[in-house]
Amino acid sequence: MSRAASSSRSAPRRASPLPWLEPGVVVGGLLPAAILALDAVTGALGANPVQRATLQTGLLALALLLLSLACTPLRLLTGWTWPARIRKALGLLAFGYAALHFLIYLLDHGFSPGLLVEDVLERPFVTAGFAALVLLLPLALTSTRDSVRRMGFPAWQRLHRLVYLAAGLGALHYWWGVKKDHTAPLLAALILAGLLGLRLLRRGRRRP
Amino acid sequence: LVQAPRPTGPYDTTEAVTPWAQATSYNNYYEFGLGKDDPARLAGGLKTRPWTVLIDGEVRKPVRVDIDTLQSWFPLEDRVYRMRCVEGWSMVMPWLGFPLAALLRRVEPTGGAKYVKFTALHDPDQFPGQHTSLLDWPYVEGLRLDEALHPLTLMAVGLDGRVLPNQNGAPLRLVVPWKYGFKSIKAVVRITLTREQPQTTWALAAPDEYGFYANVNPAVPHPRWSQATERRIGELRRRPTLPFNGYAEQVAHLYAGMDLHRFF
Numbered sequence: 001m002s003r004a005a006s007s008s009r010s011a012p013r014r015a016s017p018l019p020w021l022e023p024g025v026v027v028g029g030l031l032p033a034a035i036l037a038l039d040a041v042t043g044a045l046g047a048n049p050v051q052r053a054t055l056q057t058g059l060l061a062l063a064l065l066l067l068s069l070a071c072t073p074l075r076l077l078t079g080w081t082w083p084a085r086i087r088k089a090l091g092l093l094a095f096g097y098a099a100l101h102f103l104i105y106l107l108d109h110g111f112s113p114g115l116l117v118e119d120v121l122e123r124p125f126v127t128a129g130f131a132a133l134v135l136l137l138p139l140a141l142t143s144t145r146d147s148v149r150r151m152g153f154p155a156w157q158r159l160h161r162l163v164y165l166a167a168g169l170g171a172l173h174y175w176w177g178v179k180k181d182h183t184a185p186l187l188a189a190l191i192l193a194g195l196l197g198l199r200l201l202r203r204g205r206r207r208p
Numbered sequence: 209l210v211q212a213p214r215p216t217g218p219y220d221t222t223e224a225v226t227p228w229a230q231a232t233s234y235n236n237y238y239e240f241g242l243g244k245d246d247p248a249r250l251a252g253g254l255k256t257r258p259w260t261v262l263i264d265g266e267v268r269k270p271v272r273v274d275i276d277t278l279q280s281w282f283p284l285e286d287r288v289y290r291m292r293c294v295e296g297w298s299m300v301m302p303w304l305g306f307p308l309a310a311l312l313r314r315v316e317p318t319g320g321a322k323y324v325k326f327t328a329l330h331d332p333d334q335f336p337g338q339h340t341s342l343l344d345w346p347y348v349e350g351l352r353l354d355e356a357l358h359p360l361t362l363m364a365v366g367l368d369g370r371v372l373p374n375q376n377g378a379p380l381r382l383v384v385p386w387k388y389g390f391k392s393i394k395a396v397v398r399i400t401l402t403r404e405q406p407q408t409t410w411a412l413a414a415p416d417e418y419g420f421y422a423n424v425n426p427a428v429p430h431p432r433w434s435q436a437t438e439r440r441i442g443e444l445r446r447r448p449t450l451p452f453n454g455y456a457e458q459v460a461h462l463y464a465g466m467d468l469h470r471f472f
Contacts, residue, residue: 046245047234047441048297108439110446115434125432176432179295180342180413181242 018082025086029093032060033100050108057101058129058177062170064094065136066191069167073198088143091163095140098133098170129173135166167192214302215286219360221454225288225368226299230441232373236293237394238343239328239335240375246337247375254334254395256379263311265400266321275379279365281314282306286369287362287383292424292453294388298438303383304366309357317353317401324356325349325406326382327398343409349382349393350406350420354462360385360455363396386455388422419472423463424453428472 036056039045045052068090071083109115119126139160141147148156171192175185214220237247259275284304292298312324330346332338338345355361362383365372372378377394384391390410400406410418417431426436426449437446452459463471 047230048244048439050439050444051297108446109437115436118434122429123432179242180238181340 061097125176132169220288251374268316289385303364305364321401325400386452
């Protein structure tokens with residue numbers, strides 16, 4: 001490698017590498033919502049479109065939440081720094097889909113507060129899903145850099161550990177929502193357990 | 209093609225019939241898979257001829273009969289029934305069939321007959337879902353004898369004047385319109401009159417969620433959702449679910465004095 005090449009490589013270091021990464025994640029993450037909306041308008045969601053939309057937004061929420069939780073272990077295992085840059089976008093997308101999932105549920109039941117209260121109080125399946133969404137709300141609200149500064153990093157980090165609880169409740173909600181075949185919810189739970197396990201392992205090593 | 213007029217008998221609903229395309233593409237039929245579109249995709253290969261049905265147990269005249277002979281015994285009737293799935297959706301189905309009572313009278317139940325047990329085909333070569341142990345195969349359902357003899361209870365062989373599509377339970381299925389859809393077993397090969405209440409598939413698989421009676425009841429919620437409302441396929445807004453799926457006048461007396469929260 002020539003000297004010129006190496007110096008030209010160090011020069012643009014200040015500009016972020018993979019400049020398309022964050023916009024790519026945001027656009028890619030919003031794409032399923034756009035497809036869903038298009039399918040809804042063109043009648044391509046099948047005989048029971050509300051149920052299909054509920055299911056898809058729920059799945060997307062959980063998948064994106066798991067992806068956001070994979071960022072730190074991936075960074076620690078590989079030394080790559082880029083996963084840290086997309087963690088926030090993935091987390092916010094997950095919250096967005098969870099909120100959409102909840103909105104469709106509300107719409108489906110005619111925005112009846114009575115039924116929502118009954119469902120949340122009496123049906124563990126709904127309780128778990130609702131609790132997961134409620135836990136994600138403060139995390140979404142404090143996702144700005146400004147919030148980290150205002151709260152101080154340790155307090156911010158403590159708050160954001162709630163994401164594990166939210167993901168656990170989301171996986172449980174998925175498990176309880178499935179009628180018979182638990183393969184997919186089990187897979188989600190195993191991935192979550194694996195991601196959590198990696199961090200606990202790392203923590204244990206750091207503090208002998 | 210001229211649409212034949214819909215029947216307007218005492219048991220027919222005049223509500224809008226669910227379009228054929230949706231009634232035959234959104235089905236629960238775990239023998240073909242868990243997805244709603246699996247049956248429509250995979251049922252084409254099911255061989256519905258020749259097909260033999262065995263009627264036995266507590267009857268004086270047990271019989272093993274070919275499906276075509278069986279359906280030639282009775283005049284076929286059009287019946288437009290509501291169909292309410294336990295999952296909270298519903299359709300209006302223009303069945304074609306004969307009352308189960310006519311068949312049961314023909315085989316002459318003995319005094320010991322108290323229940324009717326229905327068994328579906330067990331053939332993993334034709335039912336890919338039977339390679340899994342999701343349910344205890346074959347699918348089994350059951351009725352109390354008085355429920356089975358009720359004039360609403362139908363054995364369907366057709367839909368909307370046509371031969372029953374495979375995904376809808378061809379060549380022979382039960383239709384009990386005041387009960388959740390899973391009671392209405394498809395691809396029936398055996399009807400057995402019994403002294404004891406039969407062990408039925410979903411009641412065995414999840415006894416806290418699916419009872420033997422499974423009467424449509426807005427007052428008894430499923431553990432995961434309220435049964436107070438339902439979505440009629442093709443409609444966006446939910447509608448209230450009616451006791452006994454709107455057939456209370458005809459069937460409520462069958463359950464007089466029973467605690468329907470206990471016998472759900």
